[in-house]
Amino acid sequence: MSFSSPPASSSSSPSIVNPKEEQDDFDEHKLSHVLKYHNQTKHSFNKYARGPHGLDWANQPNPFRRYVSSPLIPLLHFPISDNQIQNPSSSQIEAPLYSSLFRSLPPAKPISKSTISQFFYDSLALSAWKTTGFSTWSLRVNPSSGNLHPTEAYIIAPPIESLSDSPFVAHYAPKEHGLEIRAELPSGFFEKFFPQNSFLVGLSSIFWREAWKYGERAFRYCNHDVGHATAAVTMAAAGLGWDVKLIDGLGCEDLKNLMGLQIFPEFEIPSKPIRGKIPEIEFEHPDCVLLVYPNGLGEFDVNCKDLSSAISEFSQLNWKGKPNMLSKDHICWDIIYRTAEIVKKPLTLGHRFFIDPFQRSGLYSEASYKGLTVRQIVRKRRSAVDMDGVTEMERDTFYQILSHCLPSGCPIGDKQKRQLALPFRALPWDAEVHAVLFVHRVVGLPQGIYFLVRNENHFNELKKSMNSEFVWAKPEGCPDDLPLYELYRSNCQRLAMQLSCHQEIASDGCFSLGMVARFEPTLREKNVWMYPRLFWETGVLGQVLYLEAHAVGISATGIGCFFDDPVHQLLGLKGSNFQSLYHFTVGGPVLDKRIMSLPAYPGPDVDA
Incomplete structure (x- = not known):
């Protein structure tokens, strides 16, 4: 199928912008496009933003991305009601009170299979399954517009015992609560750029998942969900004594190489909305990368120029696994993909990576809280209907x-x-x-x-x-x-x-x-x-x-x-x-008694 307006090739050198030159290089055309997209996707009393006329249930996207044939390493599971993990041979990990985290972070836990398991369990894992009649669906710790979950997550980490003997990139599989090992990284990568006991979390978006239901407005919702996931990651990290900071100096091409997203076929944008078999529309758009590190560290910086140069070599790594297909047929809302291209961030130099001291939040009414741990709160979170x-x-x-x-x-x-x-x-x-x-x-x-x-x-x-x-x-x-x-x-x-x-x-x-x-x-x-x-x-x-x-x-x-x-x-x-x-x-929520709740793990044997 022939399209027009192809995006820049992922194999091209990433563009670099110096902040001193940003104002001189400001592109009014790009701003005009962003304003056009934003205004075009507004709802009004007499007209809603363009979207599908009814839902094509036969092609509802699979909410679970898997990388077929990549090694899957199961992670540990944790109960909600107490502070001990289910594996008695592992060390106990306390779950601090939710309200206490806003006053100060607990001492940092070391990185291990146990703490990484808890980190994902309390941030991006499944929280429950729901069933009624012939329908069964899952809920997650991180909320999502329409429970469609366009956000995918990756961990880029140094060697971790029982997970990998070498630095690695892995995709987090929430249904299995496991890590799919995508690639091994060169030794010394983390020591060169990041403090000890730190790792990276990358987030990406599959626009198709939201566009299936919401049409052109989906780009907005995908980015809401990036924010939801960022906060979920930050709160789960805080429970382990870890701090989180977005590394915003890197550019979109850097993030693509870092997460191994260059394996997706290049997507060429059509000139108008089209319908058909468009498997390349299921690509993942790289959004951001978060540095997770022990709280209380002194000042340190991340050299994004040298980091970008090192990441550029990742395209030569042996990337494992083939992404699964999410739908048979698709609708491409071209303005989503055109806007995503327009707002892609280049590598920016000159911005220092500041680590600010933790600032406690105001406490006016401690009695308002119910004495629940952070795990109890994040895993019981639901969207009221x-x-x-x-x-x-x-x-x-x-x-x-x-x-x-x-x-x-x-x-x-x-x-x-x-x-x-x-x-x-x-x-x-x-x-x-x-x-x-x-x-x-x-x-x-x-x-x-x-x-x-x-x-x-x-x-x-x-x-x-x-x-x-x-x-x-x-x-x-x-x-x-x-x-x-x-x-x-x-x-x-x-x-x-x-x-x-x-x-x-x-x-x-x-x-x-x-x-x-x-x-x-x-x-x-x-x-x-x-x-x-x-x-x-x-x-x-x-x-x-x-x-x-x-x-x-x-x-x-x-x-x-x-x-x-x-x-x-x-x-x-x-x-x-x-x-x-x-x-x-x-x-105060209204509970639908017709809907039955089932445990997140092990969930029902359905791909929903």
Whole structure:
């Protein structure tokens, strides 16, 4: 089949950008394309973004990628109810209390088969199976839009006893909770570039999995899920005393070579949406790589120029395994792949890899938490299908949840800006995402619209850009260091429902919210590759809301379907300086008794 507009060849030398030259090299054409994609994929009251007319269940993508013929090494399993792993010959690993991680990280555990097993078990593994009638499906620790799971994960690590005698790259297989060994790396690779007892986690996206259901808007959702996975990885690492930082100096071609994704056939982008057998559409797009290292290390740097040069040789390694086929037939929404090409990040030199000291988060209401361990929280996390419209939340609990949504924690005398607190500290840029909140059932707080300013350098710009009638008043009892403001008092339940595609789940919780990003100025100042990263930041924030809700005994759900511009009109926002990127709701869940829960492992013998 012949297509037009092929992307750059993966065999070409990676492009390199010096940050001093970024502004001079800024490409208005690329920005124009990103704005076109974003506007084209907006939902409105009279028109939804383009997608499939009905779901082609016969071609629903397999949610489990496997590399056929690559060696699979099973990992250890862990109970939720206590702190001992099921293998009595292995050392015991404690699971710290969830709320304690926001105050300080525990002493770092050594890297071993046991700790790597726990790391994946508490971040990217299956959490349960669900069944009703003739349908059976799995849930995972990391949330995903529509439970479609476009995100794949890789570990790039030094030798680990009982896993590999040499440095290696492995794909994580969540259904089996095991590692598929893809390649052995040259000796000395980790010692040259990274501190002792550290390893890398690579994340990639299969756009087809989300596009099967959501059409052109799928690129947004895939990047939400990268953020969800990043936060899930960061929280699981924290439970082991490990810190996490995104290595953002590397370029897309570096990541492709690092994870062995160059084995996928080159995908040539059609000039319009097409349907047919397009197996190459199932390729994995490299998103990011995260460095996992022992907390409390002093300053160290990662030389991305030399690292990139070393990674460029990985294409010559003996890569094992052939990726399985996910669907027989496909639909290609061309604008997704064109946009992914436009926002590919090159290797950037001159950016130092900073390791900031851990910053604790505010503690206003310890009593709001239920004394659960981090494993109990992350593995019991679920996306609520409905809210009960009855459950209320105490005001102090509301403030406590929002305190853990702040990027800078509770630094004395400093404004919210830098991402220093768990899990936002994994992201190397200043916070760009804020939250407009619709408060429905918070005891002691009037119903209405509120705003959480997550980067206080944006406060004046936000206030000037939004409706002049908003009062911007500190709510009663709000802690001084929580930048939360009341904008407008009113019962906004019906409004919240209407703005979230008429979904009652947005009005029946304790509160719902929209995540508003500083948009076009960020793309201009930091370049267009920040476009997916803005969605990553919303995904990290969303994962915090998921965990906080479960930690206080209720539930939450991410809402990807909302009417973009009506949200902006409500706030008085014009142009593209600020854009709403993700919605969320928190409240008391309605449980469907028709659905039976089954253990994650061993799961039912179905490929679902």
